[in-house]
């Protein structure tokens with residue numbers, strides 16, 4: 001049995017774990033400092049920590065459990081990591097460079113069971129959830145990659161938008177967020193963390209009630225049930241009559257703005273009438289919602305979908321603007337390196353099959 005990564009523990013959890021085994025509370029803070037500030041790869045490098053404590057930790061935990069399989073760098077500075085989990089499964093993590101900082105897109109599951117009709121990740125059924133340690137470790141892998149270049153760069157933003165449905169792995173996703181937010185650790189600000197969901201309504205409410213306090217993005221992609229069910233079968237389980245009230249609950253509870261993601265698929269959901277219907281659906285939520293238009297990244301297996309023309313994208317944007325909806329178009333990163341979610345992984349796996 002492989003040992004889990006110690007990165008899966010919050011500082012409180014590590015403190016209790018050590019205390020329960022008769023070790024001093026203060027040791028947890030020391031270990032934490034070595035993990036997140038010094039970023040050492042081995043317990044033996046924690047030179048000021050008591051030997052028995054290190055021995056106990058090494059018996060139960062690893063620090064790094066992920067191995068780099070391949071790394072692709074794009075001309076725009078995007079880096080896509082294909083990582084191997086200790087059980088051999090492959091996952092993807094992406095580093096993106098923006099004007100406002102460096103963001104990392106993390107994976108939460110091996111594959112995805114939601115099976116949206118346009119997505120490469122859903123091509124491979126979920127084989128398991130990632131542990132919180134494996135999700136934190138993705139960020140650490142990227143941070144270690146940056147450390148190597150010695151430019152003093154720091155991961156500042158996190159998007160939970162890689163392979164998988166984060167709300168179908170709620171506990172590990174939540175623990176991951178608690179770990180990366182910790183001021184004494186990676187200290188990533190809650191406003192710099194965004195979780196994206198395909199719209200599991202009950203989990204959106206649970207998220208609103210939680211202590212996590214980070215941003216939420218909803219993959220809406222269509223302005224009515226008929227179209228949404230056609231492209232996202234999850235809409236059968238959680239149609240708009242359930243999703244929109246869950247969004248309202250979130251808005252009321254958290255006082256935060258929300259992002260509505262909308263992939264533009266040529267001739268499917270990108271017409272003026274769809275933009276008008278979307279504005280209507282958003283209705284009174286205009287002041288609290290931002291629509292993020294996503295140019296579709298074509299997937300070989302889903303050849304029924306193409307990217308909307310630039311003219312349609314601009315037209316859709318303008319129509320929403322005129323309706324008083326706050327809207328942006330997602331900038332693309334690493335289009336030369338298969339940067340759409342799940343594409344690199346699914347290609348790699350199919351090549352190996």
Ligand code: SAH
Nearest residue numbers: 119161164165196197198219261296297340
């Ligand atoms: N499962 C979650 C988070 C991961 S997907 C969710 O669905 O929200 C993150 C975002 O990428 C979602 O909005 C998803 O719809 C979008 N996406 C998936 N495949 C895409 C593709 N080929 N091109 C552009 N965006 C894609």
Ligand code: SF4
Nearest residue numbers: 112114116119122198
């Ligand atoms: Fe899963 Fe999200 Fe892809 Fe849908 S879009 S199949 S929920 S990863």
